[in-house]
Amino acid sequence: MDTTVIIGNGAAGTNAAAALRKNGYAGAIKLIGEEVALPYQRPPLSKTWLLGPDRPHPIPIRPLSFFEANRIELIRARKVVGIDRTARDIRFSDGKTTTFDTLILATGASPRRLDLPGGDLKGVRYLRNLGDSAGLRHALTDPDCRDVVIIGAGVIGLEVASAAIELAKTATVIESAARAMARVASPATTNFITQRLTEAGVRFLFNKKIQGFGASGCRVSSVSLGDGTVVKADLVLAGIGATPNVELAEAAGLDCDNGICVDQDMRTSDPKIFAIGDCASGDSKFAPGKLRIETVHNAITQAQIAAAAICARERPAPVAPRFWSDLKDMKVQAVGIAAGYDLVRSNASQHPPSLEVHLKCDDRLVATETVNLPNRQSALAKAISPVVLTDVR
Ligand SMILES: Cc1cc2nc3c(=O)[nH]c(=O)nc-3n(C[C@H](O)[C@H](O)[C@H](O)COP(=O)(O)OP(=O)(O)OC[C@H]3O[C@@H](n4cnc5c(N)ncnc54)[C@H](O)[C@@H]3O)c2cc1C
Missing domain, CATH: 3.50.50.60 (FAD/NAD(P)-binding domain)
Structure with a gap:
């Protein structure tokens, strides 16, 4: 039976496993992560988790029953230390190996460390x-x-x-x-x-x-x-900031440049190996040059693209990148890539606080940013996609 191994069970890896099944993938799926917890959502870690009750519960990306029902073998608390592209297997830190027909790298990123005198003192912290x-x-x-x-x-x-x-x-x-x-x-x-x-x-x-x-x-x-x-x-x-976890890919001889280099199907320089999420770098339909995007939306989008390619399905239509943040009484949301614009139109109100910003290039809408206007998101996303796509293609 065909086997897809996924290294990394964060937003990208977990959604790739789910998308493979949704696309009808019938082979074995092994979803591997070095953390002990059930795959969980990271955004609350810097928001509600810091303010909530004494022992906050992580929010799972999918309940345990989902993995069982979808025949996704969830392998937790195991670190992968090597990829053998000739033997088509991966090696765990305890020396055991498992073979793959297709491999997805969803290894995420790690916080950039301070290299300064006293940077290792107690009380100096990172968050991932x-x-x-x-x-x-x-x-x-x-x-x-x-x-x-x-x-x-x-x-x-x-x-x-x-x-x-x-x-x-x-x-x-x-x-x-x-x-x-x-x-x-x-x-x-x-x-x-x-x-x-x-x-x-x-x-x-x-x-x-x-x-x-x-x-x-x-x-x-x-x-x-x-x-x-x-x-x-x-x-x-x-x-x-964070640096992409590319060590495994580099050691396996895959092309890397501020991330694991991927094509538009999320394929690396080895056609049977894909890379998605925070660790992947590739062309975007929404901005010139190579991009490595660190958002949940990007992790899910790239997971769906890779799963479609593995299942020989049509590539999903491109969607503009999005991110959000909660800052005090502000729900901040953005669509598109805030780069290469030459015109800014903004409309702000202080009581209650709200803001809508349009970033344009040659009169094309490149990106939008809002504060406390959650209902505007989908309309703004639609306004960006087709215009920029036509020009970039
Ligand atoms: C505190 C915080 C708050 C955030 N808030 C937001 C937000 O509000 N909105 C938003 O859009 N984005 C937010 N992000 C970013 C978002 O969480 C990431 O973009 C997203 O998690 C990326 O998913 P990923 O699967 O690519 O990587 P990750 O979520 O990092 O998952 C990668 C997993 O792979 C595992 N792994 C790596 N190497 C190995 C190995 N060799 N063997 C086994 N396992 C391995 C890692 O341990 C990790 O669990 C936030 C991130 C952080 C850290």
Whole structure:
């Protein structure tokens, strides 16, 4: 019987297994992950998990019964350490192997680490998985923790800053760029968000370089900046981006360039091996150049494309990338890629807070961003897709 092995059971891997069955795949499916928990959703880890009850439950991507009913062999708490492309097998850390006819790499990404003096002190934290979130929550709710410093004004950094002020801590966000969320959103949106978070008590320090960390014993006590400023810190969260988990792919000789290189069917440089989700990099129909997108929507979309290709089905119609974030009283949503635009139209209201931003290039709608306008999402997504597609194809 044909076997598809999926390495990584996050949003991409789990949805690929589900999509294979939906497309009528009759072979064996082995879904492998190194984490112990049932495949779970990551977005709550930087949102409700930090504020919720003492022992929050992870939200499963699918219930256990789903895997059983769909004959998906869920292999948990096992790390894959090697791929043999000639023998067509993968090797686990205990030396055991399992063969595949088709392999899907859905290995995700890992937080970028700080390489600075004192970066390994106690109290300097990262956020990617359940354990990280539980540890961060525990540290945030410690009554001795008063001053929280967040390094990086990306989405995760701002979500943790929102949680910190909600928990009555001081929150200072230190960012090397001139504004927040510079990689994923337009200045119109990030300025709106930054202003509201500042009013709520978050302190932003932009254009700052971190020099290192001060310590009290083996615990972090401050963050030193290049301009001589010292910021008191009982807890530091480094949210400075993530790097794709490409080690297995590289060691197997697959092409990698800021991610595992894939074609439009999510095939790697080996036609029997696919890569999807945070670890994959390829052309987008919505922006020029190679893109590696780190969102749940992208993980699900790419899982569906790979499953269709494996089952020799028609490739699903392209859909514009989307992401969302919850920041204090703001539901932030975006469709499209905020790059290469030359015109910004925005419509903001402060009471109640809401914002709609249109990003255009040569009068084409490239991307839209909204705050607290959830009902606008699908209409805006439809407005983007066909126009940009016609031009890019
Ligand atoms: C705290 C946080 C909040 C987020 N919030 C949002 C949000 O609000 N909206 C949004 O759209 N996106 C959000 N994201 C991003 C989103 O969660 C990711 O884009 C998505 O999880 C990517 O799915 P993935 O399956 O590619 O990777 P992952 O979810 O990282 O899954 C990969 C899995 O593979 C496993 N693995 C890796 N290597 C091996 C190996 N060798 N052997 C076995 N297992 C292996 C990993 O342990 C991991 O469990 C957030 C991410 C984080 C960390």
